[in-house]
Amino acid sequence: xxxxxxxxxVPDTATQVKIGPDGKAIDTAGITWIVSPYDEYALEEGLRxxxxxxxGEVVAVALGPDRVKEALRSCLAMGADRAIHLNDPAWERxxxxxxxxxxxxxxxxxxxxxxxxxxxxxxxxxxxxxxAVAELLxxxxxxxxxxxxxxxxxxxxxxxxxxxxxxxxxxxxLPAVVSAQKGLNEPxxxxxxxxxxxxxxxxxxxxxxxxGLTAEAPALSVIKLExxxxxxxxxxxxxxxxxxxxxxxxxxxxxxxxx
Amino acid sequence: xxxxxxxxxxxxxxxxxxxxxxxxxxIAEVIDREARFPRETVRRMGELGLMGIAVAEAWxxxxxxxxxxxxxxxxxxxxxxxxGAIMSVNNSLYCxxxxxxxxxxxxRRFLTPFAxxxxxxxxxxxxxxxxxxxxxxxxxxxxxxxxxxxxxxxxFVTNGREAAAALVFAQTDRAKGPRGISAFLVxxxxxxxxxxxxxxKLGIRASDTAEFLFEGxxxxxxxxxxxxxxxxxxxxxxxxxGRIGVAAQxxxxxxxxxxxxxxxxxxxxSFGVPIGRHQMVQWMLADMATAIEAARLLTLRAASxxxxxxxxxxxxxxxxxxxxxxxxxxxxxxxQVHGGYGFIKEYQVExxxxxxxxxxxxxxxxxxxxxxxxxxxxxxxAAGS
Numbered sequence: 182x183x184x185x186x187x188x189x190x191v192p193d194t195a196t197q198v199k200i201g202p203d204g205k206a207i208d209t210a211g212i213t214w215i216v217s218p219y220d221e222y223a224l225e226e227g228l229r230x231x232x233x234x235x236x237g238e239v240v241a242v243a244l245g246p247d248r249v250k251e252a253l254r255s256c257l258a259m260g261a262d263r264a265i266h267l268n269d270p271a272w273e274r275x276x277x278x279x280x281x282x283x284x285x286x287x288x289x290x291x292x293x294x295x296x297x298x299x300x301x302x303x304x305x306x307x308x309x310x311x312x313a314v315a316e317l318l319x320x321x322x323x324x325x326x327x328x329x330x331x332x333x334x335x336x337x338x339x340x341x342x343x344x345x346x347x348x349x350x351x352x353x354x355l356p357a358v359v360s361a362q363k364g365l366n367e368p369x370x371x372x373x374x375x376x377x378x379x380x381x382x383x384x385x386x387x388x389x390x391x392x393g394l395t396a397e398a399p400a401l402s403v404i405k406l407e408x409x410x411x412x413x414x415x416x417x418x419x420x421x422x423x424x425x426x427x428x429x430x431x432x433x434x435x436x437x438x439x440x
Numbered sequence: 441x442x443x444x445x446x447x448x449x450x451x452x453x454x455x456x457x458x459x460x461x462x463x464x465x466x467i468a469e470v471i472d473r474e475a476r477f478p479r480e481t482v483r484r485m486g487e488l489g490l491m492g493i494a495v496a497e498a499w500x501x502x503x504x505x506x507x508x509x510x511x512x513x514x515x516x517x518x519x520x521x522x523x524g525a526i527m528s529v530n531n532s533l534y535c536x537x538x539x540x541x542x543x544x545x546x547x548r549r550f551l552t553p554f555a556x557x558x559x560x561x562x563x564x565x566x567x568x569x570x571x572x573x574x575x576x577x578x579x580x581x582x583x584x585x586x587x588x589x590x591x592x593x594x595x596f597v598t599n600g601r602e603a604a605a606a607l608v609f610a611q612t613d614r615a616k617g618p619r620g621i622s623a624f625l626v627x628x629x630x631x632x633x634x635x636x637x638x639x640x641k642l643g644i645r646a647s648d649t650a651e652f653l654f655e656g657x658x659x660x661x662x663x664x665x666x667x668x669x670x671x672x673x674x675x676x677x678x679x680x681x682g683r684i685g686v687a688a689q690x691x692x693x694x695x696x697x698x699x700x701x702x703x704x705x706x707x708x709x710s711f712g713v714p715i716g717r718h719q720m721v722q723w724m725l726a727d728m729a730t731a732i733e734a735a736r737l738l739t740l741r742a743a744s745x746x747x748x749x750x751x752x753x754x755x756x757x758x759x760x761x762x763x764x765x766x767x768x769x770x771x772x773x774x775x776q777v778h779g780g781y782g783f784i785k786e787y788q789v790e791x792x793x794x795x796x797x798x799x800x801x802x803x804x805x806x807x808x809x810x811x812x813x814x815x816x817x818x819x820x821x822a823a824g825s
Contacts, residue, residue: 251447254447258451370459370488373455373489373502374489376448379448380448
């Protein structure tokens with residue numbers, strides 16, 4: 182069973198984000214890049230499906246500039262068998278739809294049984310690519326899954342999604358797209374042997390033309406990035422406890438309109 | 441000159457840091473207090489490949505190099521110096537010499553499961569009367585047909601109680617002095633081989649430090665590592681590599697103490713400002729950070745020479761000397777920055793301060809390192825360097 186795992190390289194969660202000089206992108210100087218955490222759940226699940234079945238192939242796929250190779254190498258170190266890097270200046274300003282088109286084309290070429298995504302990338306939090314790819318491919322899609330099991334024949338997958346107060350179970354015929362929610366699994370650390378072996382595994386470079394895609398302009402364009410306004414300072418109510426409580430209730434009711 | 445780590449070395453560093461922060465640091469304080477050997481996390485280190493980093497994959501190792509070993513050991517020691525000691529002994533003092541001098545059969549039996557982390561190894565050279573004066577071995581290995589019979593007492597064996605096998609040094613020909621020492625691979629459970637006691641220590645308290653007694657302990661001749669009389673050379677080569685490990689451990693301990701001091705200097709207020717605003721505290725922090733960086737570079741330089749199959753003994757001694765002295769100074773200053781709180785166990789710098797001390801002592805005291813370095817300088821081998 183062939184499994185494709187789509188990953189995105191994003192700034193480390195501890196990054197202090199600064200807006201770049203053009204006001205439309207973040208300043209990437211000095212940023213530590215990581216595999217988006219939800220994508221790590223997706224990769225871990227792909228590896229577990231393969232291990233459970235005792236055979237198969239897990240392929241990590243990413244779109245982005247040269248630096249993305251580092252993220253793909255860490256997927257190879259975790260255990261992915263090979264990687265595909267969609268790396269073309271044509272995708273430099275790729276929006277959600279362009280990214281989904283490129284990934285859908287790559288998935289079509291590889292023809293896997295399962296395409297795994299993280300529920301969203303933790304940088305721009307759009308959470309749209311997985312579903313858009315499913316739509317473009319005409320495949321069934323289940324997002325934010327918490328558990329899964331592939332049937333023995335490799336023809337269908339049962340997934341559980343967390344919904345308010347319970348779990349929603351779906352059966353999807355394969356091929357299908359699913360996206361991983363936190364709690365699906367605990368991603369493994371790459372072993373040192375895995376790290377040393379990663380450089381022997383293939384990272385295939387793919388251009389837009391290789392996928393039969395022509396250059397297009399992004400449909401979404403960023404107008405402006407703004408930092409959040411600083412948080413107003415808190416207010417300390419002075420006085421005796423009983424009076425202060427009265428004032429607190431009044432402030433919550435009249436000023437904050439919270440109660 | 442290239443002082444950048446390779447992609448693989450960076451990834452090894454990242455995995456070691458991640459593992460150490462998430463799984464080792466949270467238990468470091470309690471295992472130190474209880475002097476409890478951390479079996480579970482040592483097993484996890486084995487699974488990750490941290491117990492035989494530079495050993496070839498074919499022999500159960502990770503197929504990495506000494507630089508990768510040094511950066512990983514620094515990260516683990518930054519979280520817990522006891523884990524660093526356990527890891528360092530298995531990698532440098534046990535696996536490395538067997539990989540270098542072992543026969544096929546010895547590697548299969550005494551290396552593969554140990555490099556893979558399924559079993560733990562130890563190195564047994566020191567005796568009550570043979571510490572810095574390591575050639576003064578009184579443990580005897582008497583040839584008897586196709587066997588040797590070991591008699592003697594060994595002390596301060598790191599991993600000694602937990603280990604499944606020991607690399608033991610003994611005199612096979614007393615008349616030949618250092619050239620009469622041979623090395624043996626002895627499994628636990630061999631009749632005549634007992635662990636007498638374990639020590640209660642100032643630092644690295646979660647690592648185990650044991651005393652061995654050999655009484656008519658019979659091992660087959662096939663248990664001898666290398667040739668008869670080659671033992672001291674094997675021990676010294678292992679310790680040369682081990683010094684890179686101790687240096688990396690010292691850097692890790694110092695880095696942990698420095699980070700705690702830096703954090704404290706930002707938060708703790710005196711005279712109405714964070715103490716980091718006081719020039720005398722700034723001075724200490726600047727000295728700490730600079731010394732750590734220097735020690736780290738010396739350590740990686742020695743590791744990189746070893747990886748390049750170049751002579752590295754004197755550089756390893758320099759790295760070990762500088763890094764361990766630095767660690768003692770930096771941890772002392774880190775306690776000082778914390779003031780009274782630094783003296784209290786609740787603040788981790790107290791543990792770093794205790795852990796740093798051993799790095800000036802084991803695998804050759806600072807005084808022995810100076811002797812090694814000076815001998816090298818005066819021998820003429822260093823001419824032009």
